[in-house]
Amino acid sequence: MDRPTMEDVAARAGVSRALVSLVMRGSPKVSEHRRAAVLLAADELGYSPHAMARSLASRTSHFVGVMVSDLHNAFWAEVVDGLDAYARDQGFELVINTGGRRAGRERQALASLLSFRPAGIALLGPVVPATAIAVAASQAPLVLVSRSSRLSTVDTVNDDGQSGSALAVDHLVSLGHTDIVHIDGGGGSQAAPRRTGYLAAMRRHGLSAKVIRSEYTDAAGAKAIRELLSDRIPTAVVAANDYNAIGAISALEEAGLRVPADVSVVGYDNTSLAALRHVSLTTVDQPRTEMGRLAAEALIQRVREERSHPVRHLLRPALVVRTTTAPPRPG
Numbered sequence: 001m002d003r004p005t006m007e008d009v010a011a012r013a014g015v016s017r018a019l020v021s022l023v024m025r026g027s028p029k030v031s032e033h034r035r036a037a038v039l040l041a042a043d044e045l046g047y048s049p050h051a052m053a054r055s056l057a058s059r060t061s062h063f064v065g066v067m068v069s070d071l072h073n074a075f076w077a078e079v080v081d082g083l084d085a086y087a088r089d090q091g092f093e094l095v096i097n098t099g100g101r102r103a104g105r106e107r108q109a110l111a112s113l114l115s116f117r118p119a120g121i122a123l124l125g126p127v128v129p130a131t132a133i134a135v136a137a138s139q140a141p142l143v144l145v146s147r148s149s150r151l152s153t154v155d156t157v158n159d160d161g162q163s164g165s166a167l168a169v170d171h172l173v174s175l176g177h178t179d180i181v182h183i184d185g186g187g188g189s190q191a192a193p194r195r196t197g198y199l200a201a202m203r204r205h206g207l208s209a210k211v212i213r214s215e216y217t218d219a220a221g222a223k224a225i226r227e228l229l230s231d232r233i234p235t236a237v238v239a240a241n242d243y244n245a246i247g248a249i250s251a252l253e254e255a256g257l258r259v260p261a262d263v264s265v266v267g268y269d270n271t272s273l274a275a276l277r278h279v280s281l282t283t284v285d286q287p288r289t290e291m292g293r294l295a296a297e298a299l300i301q302r303v304r305e306e307r308s309h310p311v312r313h314l315l316r317p318a319l320v321v322r323t324t325t326a327p328p329r330p331g
Helices: 006-013 017-024 034-045 052-060 074-090 103-115 131-136 163-173 191-204 216-231 242-254 288-303
Strands: 063-068 093-100 119-126 142-145 154-159 182-183 211-212 236-239 264-269 282-285 312-315 318-320
Touching: 006 017, 017 034, 063 074, 063 103, 063 182, 063 191, 063 288, 074 093, 074 119, 093 103, 093 191, 103 131, 119 288, 131 142, 131 154, 154 163, 154 282, 154 288, 163 182, 163 191, 163 236, 163 264, 163 282, 163 318, 182 216, 182 264, 191 211, 191 312, 211 216, 216 312, 236 242, 242 264
Parallel strands: 063 093, 063 119, 119 142, 142 154, 154 312, 182 211, 182 236, 236 264, 264 282
Antiparallel strands: 282 318
């Protein structure tokens, strides 16, 4: 049987569709007698008002749009957990889509979220151009996670990527490594600060730096390692993120190299994948759930007009040492 409609409820109750709409919106203009008749008919038919349609009709919304850059990365799932918990506690629901780490698709995903007239929008790791962000922020409150902005209408939540990469380099140097390569995140969100942090730390230690262009995926990490090994074998690798690091480790092992006996590897994000016993990846931890909570808090403050000035949360990362790093091989 098809899902019952407002017209079905009106026919069952013997009233107009307009009156059913008033009842479903909680309008005080309806008599108790008619309200009871409509609610009884709705109950008998199993009808419930479509919450999104109701918010469109009333021009008020308790939905928060969330665009996730990469649904394959567990890091974002944990950020969403924090966002969702705070939003629900404040009476908001999430509507989630993705742009697949491609600017064109992100534009479409952002336009789709805006078409629902959400209370606000959170963009997680977006690569969409700044101009598109500015346009979206003029239509709804907006917060960015893992992306910076100078717009006064946009709030941001980031970790200190420069400090995070420096922690990775400092750890490897403390073990005795001097030949340390960075596989970066290419044009991905926060790739630039992590790259800058690596380069600055290598200069501080008086070491030569080498950056290989990559992306935030395991396939890209593996490809970068194969490119690197055609030239030389470093003693350590600082990867763009945990997935990139897993791909790097896979390619190293395929080449007959042991991790960490031959090459040490450090990831970034400290996702649930990194903590698995058979992976046990040394990585830089971002407080993922807290980042989501702060994003939701900032967004809802804007929605409720409790604040007009931007907030710029910058969280300090920490190094988590596991078993993929060790002193360099002798000789």
